[in-house]
Amino acid sequence: MHRPRSLAIPLISATLVGLTVLWAFPENLGFWRSIAIVSGWTGCGLLAASLLLMIREAKLADWLGGLESMYRWHHRLGVSAYLVLLVHPLALAAAGWSEAPALAWAMLAPWRQGWPVWLGWAALLCLMAGLALALSPAMPYARWRILHNLLGLAIVLALGHLLLLGLDYLLLWSPLLALAFVLWRVLRADLGLGAQPHVVARVAHPAPAVVEVRLQPLAHPIAARPGQFVLAAFLDGPGFRGCGEYHPYTISAVAPDGEIALGIKALGDCTSHLQAVVPGVTARIEGPFGDFLNERPAGPELWLAGGIGITPFLGVLRSGPLRHPVRLAYLHRNDADAAFLDELRVLAKAEPRLALDAVSCGDHLPDLAPLLPEASALAEQHCYLCGPPGLLTAAVRILQQRGVRPAHIHFEHFDFR
């Protein structure tokens, strides 16, 4: 990731929080009441920053260092906002405690208050429930997506809390901005207004439980490069009913006429259902996202692919001759399961700079130590990894042990929860 882009998110977050707090900073108030006000507005600023990072726009993602970085910061800022907002009612109670403990409890007990406080409590409890579910790793994706909406409801309730308190309208810019970000996300991404319509032109099955779908743009083609990924939602078509959920898929080929190919492995309910997709099915495409394999420095490279993780490398190989020597280690269960292996062998024969090392590993993660080059061969090499999380963790550890600098190890997680 480029350094200026890696600083963009912290700088934007600090600006949003700083402006919000500066605007609303209390004067001539007691200590705890000041803490209550500052914590409330800090939480608002952090929420606005967190929600900005939920927007899925290709240019914004490129500017902010990629969708993965945005989602990582979205989580950090969302949890930070929640923790700071928890201080808000407690500090109000602390302000009352100096008068009398009963007054402190009156500040917290919702049944002794009115609509402004009820809405504040409702917003906080929605945030609490929404985050508890959002951070639950075991929840099925479809249910997780629906319950994640509780967090959007929390923003609406918080705005109601502030409006009913009769706050100065100018003070409301920060929560209104947060609400605008939610609406932007819902309209442009979830309802698909920002997505490009495509239609499935061809379908191939390069291996069991893997389908490669070729998509023709129905309006504008996306400006995709091999190795990038898109978020795609497959809809209905002849004899096929799509699940309509957006999932990330790597682009395995880009044609001059705007056609893109996506390699899709059956990993969940939706992707298993997609194995039966047929030509004529429509799809909405958002992106492209990611800079994996783009702007690669000169010099020999190591590519390590595990299973369907071969698709970004295949996309680059299909796009034209290599500029630098590449050693591609392709790990797969067995030859019958190895998607695109035959095509890769043909490409390797035609491309003198490519050394293909296809390894059958069975059902377990292999010992990577003998499969990866020795330290001397890795000196100053850039290593590009794509595969399941266990493979990535093991490979990164070995590469670092062999002296490869972290800045020379490139991979993407594809974890967009």
Added chain:
Amino acid sequence: MMRKLFLLGTGAFWIVVLMVWAGASWLPSLPEQALPPTEKRFTLDEVARHASLGDCWMAIERTVYDLTRYLPEHPSRSGIVEPWCGKEATEAYRTKMKGRPHSPEADHLLPQYRVGVLEEP
């Protein structure tokens, strides 16, 4: 990491809420401050001389309050409160919004700003 922070923060929050509830239930309240034996009496004309945010008196249920020190803490914007400075504001106090009175917290805070009573008409 984020999940741990969430769980720790949420747990600590509810523990503090429980502590406040326990404190309110079991700790003794401070004795009510005794009212002065003879209170000053003010007419509405005298109250009306204190009609700005920098010097704001109000008459609420025949008691006169100097709320100047409190106004910066009032959560509403000043434009909502200022029109009631220097006036008989019982109705505004009892119907904060849509017929709802102020909270018990406000009732609790009010006596400390008391400066006297309203002269009988």
